Amino acid sequence: MANPSTSNKRLQKEITDLQKTPPGWGSASIVGDSLYKWKASVAGPEGSPYEKGTFDIEIDIPADYPFKPPTIKFATKIYHPNIKSDGTICAQVLSQWSPQLKIVDVIIMIRSLMTEPNPDDPLEAEIAQQFRTDRNAFNKTAKEWTKKHAK
Amino acid sequence: MNTDDEMYEDYDVDDDSAEESGNESIDDMEYDETGTQEFDFDDNGPSRTHSKLTRQKSFEVLDKSDLYSESHKLIKEVMDVLSIPSEACVSTLLRHMKWNKEKLIERYMENSDKLCADAGVPNLKLDKPVDKGIKQFSCLICLEDFSPSQTYALSCDHRYCLPCWKSYLEIKVSEGPECIYTNCPAPKCKVRVHEDAFKAIVSPEVFERFSSFILKSYVDDNPQVKWCPAPGCIYSIRCDRKERKEAVNCKCGFQYCFNCNDYDIGDHMPVPCSQVDKWLQKASDESENVTWMLANTKKCPECRSPIEKNGGCMHMTCKKNAGGCGFEFCWLCRGPWSEHGSTTGGYYNCNKYDKSKAKEEDEKATDAKTELEAYMFYYHRYESHRNAMKIADEQRKNAHLKEQQILSKFEVRSADTKFLMEATEQLLRNRRVLQYSYVYGYYLDKKSQERNLFEYLQEDLEKHTNFLSTLYEQSLDKLEDYQSFIKWKEQVTNYTRITKKFLDNFVEGVSGGLTAVH
Ligand SMILES: [Zn+2]
Ligand SMILES: [Zn+2]
Ligand SMILES: [Zn+2]
Ligand SMILES: [Zn+2]
Ligand SMILES: [Zn+2]
Ligand SMILES: [Zn+2]
Numbered sequence: 001m002a003n004p005s006t007s008n009k010r011l012q013k014e015i016t017d018l019q020k021t022p023p024g025w026g027s028a029s030i031v032g033d034s035l036y037k038w039k040a041s042v043a044g045p046e047g048s049p050y051e052k053g054t055f056d057i058e059i060d061i062p063a064d065y066p067f068k069p070p071t072i073k074f075a076t077k078i079y080h081p082n083i084k085s086d087g088t089i090c091a092q093v094l095s096q097w098s099p100q101l102k103i104v105d106v107i108i109m110i111r112s113l114m115t116e117p118n119p120d121d122p123l124e125a126e127i128a129q130q131f132r133t134d135r136n137a138f139n140k141t142a143k144e145w146t147k148k149h150a151k
Numbered sequence: 152m153n154t155d156d157e158m159y160e161d162y163d164v165d166d167d168s169a170e171e172s173g174n175e176s177i178d179d180m181e182y183d184e185t186g187t188q189e190f191d192f193d194d195n196g197p198s199r200t201h202s203k204l205t206r207q208k209s210f211e212v213l214d215k216s217d218l219y220s221e222s223h224k225l226i227k228e229v230m231d232v233l234s235i236p237s238e239a240c241v242s243t244l245l246r247h248m249k250w251n252k253e254k255l256i257e258r259y260m261e262n263s264d265k266l267c268a269d270a271g272v273p274n275l276k277l278d279k280p281v282d283k284g285i286k287q288f289s290c291l292i293c294l295e296d297f298s299p300s301q302t303y304a305l306s307c308d309h310r311y312c313l314p315c316w317k318s319y320l321e322i323k324v325s326e327g328p329e330c331i332y333t334n335c336p337a338p339k340c341k342v343r344v345h346e347d348a349f350k351a352i353v354s355p356e357v358f359e360r361f362s363s364f365i366l367k368s369y370v371d372d373n374p375q376v377k378w379c380p381a382p383g384c385i386y387s388i389r390c391d392r393k394e395r396k397e398a399v400n401c402k403c404g405f406q407y408c409f410n411c412n413d414y415d416i417g418d419h420m421p422v423p424c425s426q427v428d429k430w431l432q433k434a435s436d437e438s439e440n441v442t443w444m445l446a447n448t449k450k451c452p453e454c455r456s457p458i459e460k461n462g463g464c465m466h467m468t469c470k471k472n473a474g475g476c477g478f479e480f481c482w483l484c485r486g487p488w489s490e491h492g493s494t495t496g497g498y499y500n501c502n503k504y505d506k507s508k509a510k511e512e513d514e515k516a517t518d519a520k521t522e523l524e525a526y527m528f529y530y531h532r533y534e535s536h537r538n539a540m541k542i543a544d545e546q547r548k549n550a551h552l553k554e555q556q557i558l559s560k561f562e563v564r565s566a567d568t569k570f571l572m573e574a575t576e577q578l579l580r581n582r583r584v585l586q587y588s589y590v591y592g593y594y595l596d597k598k599s600q601e602r603n604l605f606e607y608l609q610e611d612l613e614k615h616t617n618f619l620s621t622l623y624e625q626s627l628d629k630l631e632d633y634q635s636f637i638k639w640k641e642q643v644t645n646y647t648r649i650t651k652k653f654l655d656n657f658v659e660g661v662s663g664g665l666t667a668v669h
Contacts, residue, residue, distance in 0.1 A: 006292075006293050006314070006315070006318060009293065009294075009295070010292075010293060010294055013294050064318075064322055066292060067318050067319050067322045068322065096338070096339065098336055098337060098338040098339075098340075099292045099315070099319055099336050100291045100292055100336060100337060100338055101338060
């Protein structure tokens with residue numbers, strides 16, 4: 001199928017680029033010595049209830065990368081309609097995957113999901129309901145969780 | 152091939168048993184050789200003097216190459232009508248329009264630009280040649296440099312290296328049937344990857360798989376063509392007549408209702424599809440009640456030992472070596488089997504719901520329990536025949552095993568054991584019809600005139616089927632010598648013929664609206 005050196009070479013390049021120009025939102029690096037397991041520390045977007053929090057995200061990269069998307073999981077607890085309590089996130093986010101996208105693009109997509117939740121396609125129905133009907137209460141809980149968990 | 156006729160020449164129908172069956176018209180009936188012919192219910196009522204078992208070919212079994220030529224014929228027609236020279240373009244357009252030629256032409260006439268853009272072949276352009284001036288090209292997927300000749304772009308000019316294209320497309324094909332709707336790899340690009348691109352880029356094996364997914368979509372999107380529902384079957388069947396009542400026969404040997412298209416339902420003659428739906432719905436609604444009832448009634452009627460049903464035969468014995476009493480009884484009605492045998496001079500009616508008992512209960516209360524009991528009566532019989540059908544493959548295997556035993560025990564030719572398979576298949580056919588006859592019976596007006604004839608025909612079919620089943624399941628140990636084997640063989644052969652007649656009678660009777668005077 002996909003040439004294994006394709007994913008290897010590309011991941012190597014992505015890491016080099018990240019080291020050359022560190023992103024504004026935090027940092028990302030490989031876990032241990034496997035190129036296919038990443039960890040990112042992501043700053044909560046300004047203006048969102050996640051502001052001032054730092055969220056750890058685990059990224060698993062398939063052997064067929066970049067033809068197949070990575071899988072994403074929040075290691076930090078987060079109050080969000082599209083992120084399950086176990087940290088897994090709605091597959092919809094990566095369903096528009098293109099092999100042209102990189103790991104940084106995935107993180108940028110996640111940050112925009114933090115800024116703009118999508119309550120029509122929720123993983124946590126109750127949170128989505130609250131997001132729609134009582135935004136203040138939602139923001140309040142999300143902020144509290146951020147303070148408590150996303151240090 | 153005319154194996155049935157060969158059998159008729161070898162062995163005459165046993166007159167005694169035919170008469171015992173109470174049906175004199177047996178010898179006047181005509182037979183179809185295949186035994187799996189179609190019956191034309193629609194046009195003609197049944198007739199006693201002429202066989203109305205007319206053959207009718209209004210369906211067609213299609214293999215892969217048939218599908219290929221059909222779909223390509225359609226593509227060519229559209230190419231001609233719309234004067235589009237590219238086959239890959241038209242194929243993409245047709246897939247986008249679910250292979251609906253008329254709709255495609257209509258939309259194309261309305262607004263060809265929009266249709267082509269929606270279908271992912273904007274302006275009917277397939278690909279974009281590389282600009283002459285470019286000497287080197289950097290691929291946005293693998294981030295490596297290539298010479299322009301090692302790259303490819305669809306009409307959208309999103310250019311990638313050929314190795315990346317190959318990986319991209321081959322992974323899509325490995326993901327399954329949706330690969331025929333693969334778009335350009337660029338983010339949010341809606342240009343569709345057409346057949347010619349697949350063919351030029353992927354390996355021949357992968358392209359073969361891609362092509363078979365195109366044929367699959369041709370069948371899946373076509374209401375007149377459906378895959379045969381038998382597990383592992385590669386054929387599909389075209390049937391142009393809507394609401395076809397007769398079963399279709401696939402080349403794999405499976406016979407089934409084209410509308411229901413369900414392996415489990417199979418051929419549900421004589422019941423209409425809507426009644427099958429209704430019945431299955433009821434069966435699932437009542438399943439809890441039924442489970443309870445069945446769990447509490449599966450006991451020997453004499454000594455209450457738990458009983459287990461083996462094989463398709465309704466003749467049960469409460470096994471002494473399993474702690475039972477030796478009582479022989481009918482699985483359906485729990486009545487003594489001695490009242491079911493031909494030797495006692497008549498069969499016990501076990502296909503009718505006991506109306507006097509039902510009436511008595513009706514008078515007591517018109518509550519759900521009575522309804523449930525009436526339903527249980529039919530359900531139990533339906534389920535018993537259905538279970539016998541479920542182990543059809545096992546029965547076929549056992550029949551083959553028995554054939555082998557006969558061959559070694561009696562040193563006969565293999566032609567001498569053919570009757571066993573014939574009997575097996577006949578039993579399975581009868582059980583299938585009997586299974587659904589109880590659905591038919593359940594919905595038949597309880598007080599109607601038709602009911603009498605129906606139950607009469609059903610009873611005939613059921614008791615003869617049971618008789619054949621008992622005869623057929625005879626242990627070989629009881630056949631001491633060649634003579635007794637030959638006698639048994641003749642009996643089974645004759646009874647196979649007789650039950651076929653009763654099956655035909657039943658089918659003709661029911662399809663004729665149950666109005667004929669028997
Ligand atoms: Zn490339
Ligand atoms: Zn494109
Ligand atoms: Zn088949
Ligand atoms: Zn049907
Ligand atoms: Zn008993
Ligand atoms: Zn009985």
